[in-house]
Amino acid sequence: MTLLEVPQAAEAPLARQPKRYGAWVGPALLAIVVAGLTFVHAFNLFNNPSPTDEEGTYTAQAWALIHLDKLAPYTYWYDHPPLGWMLLALWRTITKPFLPEGPTAVATDREFMLVIFAATAVFLILLARRLDFSWLGAGVAVVIFGLSPLAVYLQRLVELDNIAVFFLVVSLFFAADRRRRLGSAVLSALALAASVLSVETAILYAPVVLYLLWRRWGRETRTVTIATFLVVSGSAGFLYLLYAISKNEFIPGPGHVSLLGAAYWQLVQRVPSGHIYVAGTVANQLLHQWMSFDPVILVLIVAGAALGWLSRSSWPFALALLIGVVMSLRNGYLPVTYPVELLPFAGLAMGGIADTLVRVWRPRSAPRATSIVLVIVAMSTLSVTWVRGNVAKLFPSIDQPALAAEHWMAAHGDRNLPVLVGDSMWVDLVHDGWQMNRVVWFYKINTDPEVEKRFPAGWRDMGYVIVTPGMRASQSSIPFLPIMIAHSRLLASFGAGGAAVAIYRVHG
Amino acid sequence: MHGIDYLFLLCVVLTTVAAVQGVVFNSFRWHSPGNAAKMSWSGAFPVDGGVMPSMAILVPARHEEQVLTETLLKLCHQDYPGLVVVPIVGHDDPGTLAAAEAAAYLYPEIVKIVIDHSWPKSKPKALASALPEVETEIVGVLDAEDDVAPGLCYRVANEFLADPEIDVVQGGVHLVNLEGPWFAIRNAVEYALWYSSRLPYQAHLGFMPIGGNTCFFRRSAVDAVGGWDVESLAEDADIGVRLAATGAKVTVRYDEALATREESPPSTSGLVRQRVRWYQGFIQIVRKREWRSLSLKRQLLALVTLAAPFFQFLSALMLPGILLFVGLTRSLSVDLVLAAFVPLFVELVALVLEFDALARLRRTEGGKRIRVRDVFWLIVSIIPYQLVMGLALVLAVFREIRGNHSWAKTEHVGSHREHSGQIIDLRELERQKTSASVKAYR
Numbered sequence: 001m002t003l004l005e006v007p008q009a010a011e012a013p014l015a016r017q018p019k020r021y022g023a024w025v026g027p028a029l030l031a032i033v034v035a036g037l038t039f040v041h042a043f044n045l046f047n048n049p050s051p052t053d054e055e056g057t058y059t060a061q062a063w064a065l066i067h068l069d070k071l072a073p074y075t076y077w078y079d080h081p082p083l084g085w086m087l088l089a090l091w092r093t094i095t096k097p098f099l100p101e102g103p104t105a106v107a108t109d110r111e112f113m114l115v116i117f118a119a120t121a122v123f124l125i126l127l128a129r130r131l132d133f134s135w136l137g138a139g140v141a142v143v144i145f146g147l148s149p150l151a152v153y154l155q156r157l158v159e160l161d162n163i164a165v166f167f168l169v170v171s172l173f174f175a176a177d178r179r180r181r182l183g184s185a186v187l188s189a190l191a192l193a194a195s196v197l198s199v200e201t202a203i204l205y206a207p208v209v210l211y212l213l214w215r216r217w218g219r220e221t222r223t224v225t226i227a228t229f230l231v232v233s234g235s236a237g238f239l240y241l242l243y244a245i246s247k248n249e250f251i252p253g254p255g256h257v258s259l260l261g262a263a264y265w266q267l268v269q270r271v272p273s274g275h276i277y278v279a280g281t282v283a284n285q286l287l288h289q290w291m292s293f294d295p296v297i298l299v300l301i302v303a304g305a306a307l308g309w310l311s312r313s314s315w316p317f318a319l320a321l322l323i324g325v326v327m328s329l330r331n332g333y334l335p336v337t338y339p340v341e342l343l344p345f346a347g348l349a350m351g352g353i354a355d356t357l358v359r360v361w362r363p364r365s366a367p368r369a370t371s372i373v374l375v376i377v378a379m380s381t382l383s384v385t386w387v388r389g390n391v392a393k394l395f396p397s398i399d400q401p402a403l404a405a406e407h408w409m410a411a412h413g414d415r416n417l418p419v420l421v422g423d424s425m426w427v428d429l430v431h432d433g434w435q436m437n438r439v440v441w442f443y444k445i446n447t448d449p450e451v452e453k454r455f456p457a458g459w460r461d462m463g464y465v466i467v468t469p470g471m472r473a474s475q476s477s478i479p480f481l482p483i484m485i486a487h488s489r490l491l492a493s494f495g496a497g498g499a500a501v502a503i504y505r506v507h508g
Numbered sequence: 509m510h511g512i513d514y515l516f517l518l519c520v521v522l523t524t525v526a527a528v529q530g531v532v533f534n535s536f537r538w539h540s541p542g543n544a545a546k547m548s549w550s551g552a553f554p555v556d557g558g559v560m561p562s563m564a565i566l567v568p569a570r571h572e573e574q575v576l577t578e579t580l581l582k583l584c585h586q587d588y589p590g591l592v593v594v595p596i597v598g599h600d601d602p603g604t605l606a607a608a609e610a611a612a613y614l615y616p617e618i619v620k621i622v623i624d625h626s627w628p629k630s631k632p633k634a635l636a637s638a639l640p641e642v643e644t645e646i647v648g649v650l651d652a653e654d655d656v657a658p659g660l661c662y663r664v665a666n667e668f669l670a671d672p673e674i675d676v677v678q679g680g681v682h683l684v685n686l687e688g689p690w691f692a693i694r695n696a697v698e699y700a701l702w703y704s705s706r707l708p709y710q711a712h713l714g715f716m717p718i719g720g721n722t723c724f725f726r727r728s729a730v731d732a733v734g735g736w737d738v739e740s741l742a743e744d745a746d747i748g749v750r751l752a753a754t755g756a757k758v759t760v761r762y763d764e765a766l767a768t769r770e771e772s773p774p775s776t777s778g779l780v781r782q783r784v785r786w787y788q789g790f791i792q793i794v795r796k797r798e799w800r801s802l803s804l805k806r807q808l809l810a811l812v813t814l815a816a817p818f819f820q821f822l823s824a825l826m827l828p829g830i831l832l833f834v835g836l837t838r839s840l841s842v843d844l845v846l847a848a849f850v851p852l853f854v855e856l857v858a859l860v861l862e863f864d865a866l867a868r869l870r871r872t873e874g875g876k877r878i879r880v881r882d883v884f885w886l887i888v889s890i891i892p893y894q895l896v897m898g899l900a901l902v903l904a905v906f907r908e909i910r911g912n913h914s915w916a917k918t919e920h921v922g923s924h925r926e927h928s929g930q931i932i933d934l935r936e937l938e939r940q941k942t943s944a945s946v947k948a949y950r
Contacts, residue, residue: 179540180541181540182538183539217541220542221538221541223864224861224864225538228538231856235856236853238849242845246842246845246846
């Protein structure tokens with residue numbers, strides 16, 4: 001070394017851009033956009049869509065946390081990590097005194113999903129801005145994230161994926177810290193862990209966060225930052241395994257549930273949904289169900305996976321979409337909420353492309369603003385289409401036979417008789433006066449040892465059965481249903497055809 | 509929850525807080541890019557037209573004949589204009605005196621030996637006896653075995669020139685005998701994190717303890733607080749507290765390649781003696797109550813520093829205690845079991861920082877990569893090291909209660925140097941002298 005070694009000059013502090021005149025216009029417009037999106041999500045969310053059994057599951061599990069101090073009203077069997085409904089329970093506990101109650105417990109819990117949506121939208125915009133998107137690009141991102149009728153439908157549902165997406169976006173937000181603080185990486189790691197602890201499949205998108213982190217942090221602090229990130233997120237995620245281990249429920253064994261057993265079921269044993277592109281498979285039916293809400297967003301998801309690579313700011317999101325699209329092509333289990341995790345990435349990828357278009361594309365023969373006008377016109381057209389879709393499909397109250405059935409039970413049901421129900425009715429019937437031990441999720445009657453002990457004769461011990469569309473769709477898990485109905489008397493029926501909900505008195 | 513559960517939870521929370529505090533302080537270098545550059549030394553060249561301030565370097569030495577001569581010669585090779593190198597030797601220590609005289613023979617115009625007649629001997633007394641003998645604007649302190657980076661004096665002077673408000677410049681120190689005793693690697697990593705992150709962070713927050721060497725004071729600031737406290741066992745931290753009380757500005761400079769190289773104690777008992785001295789010194793400072801005149805924030809920082817051995821000891825006891833309790837009792841609720849692991853996870857982050865510090869040390873010391881054996885020793889030594897620290901703390905408390913304030917010195921054998929333990933041939937020294945002056949003019 002020489003005596004004349006000059007220390008490296010300190011990196012110039014990243015100066016904030018000087019406030020331009022009218023700098024408030026962008027934020028103000030986007031605040032209006034978020035408010036508008038939140039309104040679309042909020043409008044009549046109690047009464048449309050009608051509560052699904054999955055929503056009922058998480059509502060009941062949050063209820064169990066509040067009232068029973070347990071992770072589920074039944075034996076918790078590691079179907080999903082519990083952070084999502086823990087937060088839901090926390091939200092319910094805090095807001096119960098001052099927020100309006102919906103017609104059903106599930107509907108009430110949708111208030112939480114509304115807040116989650118708004119928060120995700122805000123963080124999405126902040127993330128886009130941290131990635132140097134223009135306000136226009138950020139606007140494109142948030143509209144694509146939250147305005148499609150499919151998005152509105154899925155994001156209204158009390159689904160863990162929505163909570164996971166929120167944490168995923170927060171994680172990316174911190175990973176995009178301009179000042180590259182170690183603390184941001186730690187927060188990003190914690191948010192990623194929270195996302196995975198809400199829905200385990202969020203781990204698919206961990207590489208996206210890592211990639212963004214890698215790209216953002218320079219060589220100087222990268223090693224320590226990424227190592228810290230991995231240790232923190234790994235440790236926080238490990239708490240879930242630790243929970244199972246400390247309850248002696250990690251490894252499968254006789255007479256108890258286990259995390260590995262549940263994972264094995266999810267990954268291997270669960271009946272796959274078939275190939276999404278083969279007509280007649282469950283996955284293909286799901287695709288058609290999504291398309292009935294909005295085909296455009298599905299096109300945008302695939303387009304983002306393919307075209308996102310054109311704009312460097314979209315790379316991480318193109319990667320995420322690619323992961324999502326490729327995974328959906330396998331013959332695996334495909335949940336109805338599958339697109340939820342891809343929505344923010346589709347928004348960010350398309351926002352990035354729009355941004356690049358506006359900044360880079362300067363046609364010679366046209367005025368400079370051509371590209372801006374083009375993007376705005378395209379987005380306006382899309383927005384109008386989507387708003388009309390929402391008004392048609394998600395604004396009107398829909399016929400809710402299940403709600404009518406609940407009302408009938410509240411009015412006429414014998415509180416001493418056990419009831420076999422779909423998950424979505426569980427909390428409502430318990431609120432209506434049934435003992436919680438006497439309201440049984442239909443598939444628990446032959447899967448949960450605790451329930452089997454309580455009702456040794458199985459379905460013959462039931463007093464009522466309320467047959468819902470969800471139940472009819474899950475016939476494979478309750479093969480006894482036809483015999484049960486044959487041994488029952490119809491008391492009341494609501495709705496028609498496939499949507500019908502029927503109440504039977506069981507005579508075992 | 510029962511009473512024992514609350515106690516358990518309290519232990520978990522305290523351990524977590526201590527661990528998080530440690531990680532936050534020890535990671536300052538990586539808090540954001542540019543932090544490393546901010547704590548980097550200024551150039552090792554005379555500023556154009558600037559008058560370099562006069563400088564003296566005090567080198568207290570006791571029974572250091574094995575290492576002192578080379579240390580002094582290296583300081584003389586700094587070629588700083590008007591530098592005074594002041595070895596301070598006890599009147600009862602002819603061996604060390606001879607070693608100092610060897611250097612004085614070669615550089616009579618630089619080396620100025622001070623004989624310390626005080627009894628019993630201690631480092632602060634040596635410093636105090638030498639202070640009246642020097643009249644320079646800047647006074648530095650180095651230990652007898654320290655290898656100082658070439659050109660450091662210029663860098664120090666430039667720091668003082670660049671900011672007239674600065675009263676103290678603290679340079680980094682590395683322990684480099686990584687192949688030494690079992691604790692050498694852990695000890696070295698502790699030092700590296702201390703100088704590269706912890707001290708700069710505390711300086712950034714407003715209070716830092718000053719290290720025992722490679723620290724350079726503006727003479728006026730030392731005089732303003734009345735010099736070193738001769739009764740103190742941790743004179744460096746003590747003067748740091750008193751300087752902070754006067755509002756002195758302290759800054760830390762750290763570059764891996766420019767850190768002062770020294771050795772960790774040669775044996776476990778040496779390590780214990782060193783820590784007993786420090787810890788007892790810390791207890792003395794707390795009892796002296798001078799820190800109470802600091803602002804509230806600085807008091808807190810001072811407490812965090814001075815009480816660090818206690819916190820470290822408590823969490824070293826509690827962390828295994830917590831896990832043992834979890835393992836032995838089956839009655840704990842699952843939430844508490846999960847909570848018990850949180851401090852452990854934080855310690856994993858601490859380990860990441862330690863790996864990185866070790867990798868940097870290896871790279872600086874001979875451009876080697878971190879080895880599996882290093883990692884092994886770093887992890888294996890955690891618990892025994894904490895036990896030694898705990899033992900030292902107990903002994904320190906015991907000594908303080910008994911009123912025993914004698915100075916237990918750390919011995920040095922020069923294991924961080926190539927020719928350890930040899931008194932250097934004078935002809936070899938002459939040759940070094942000529943080659944060094946040639947180098948300086950290149």
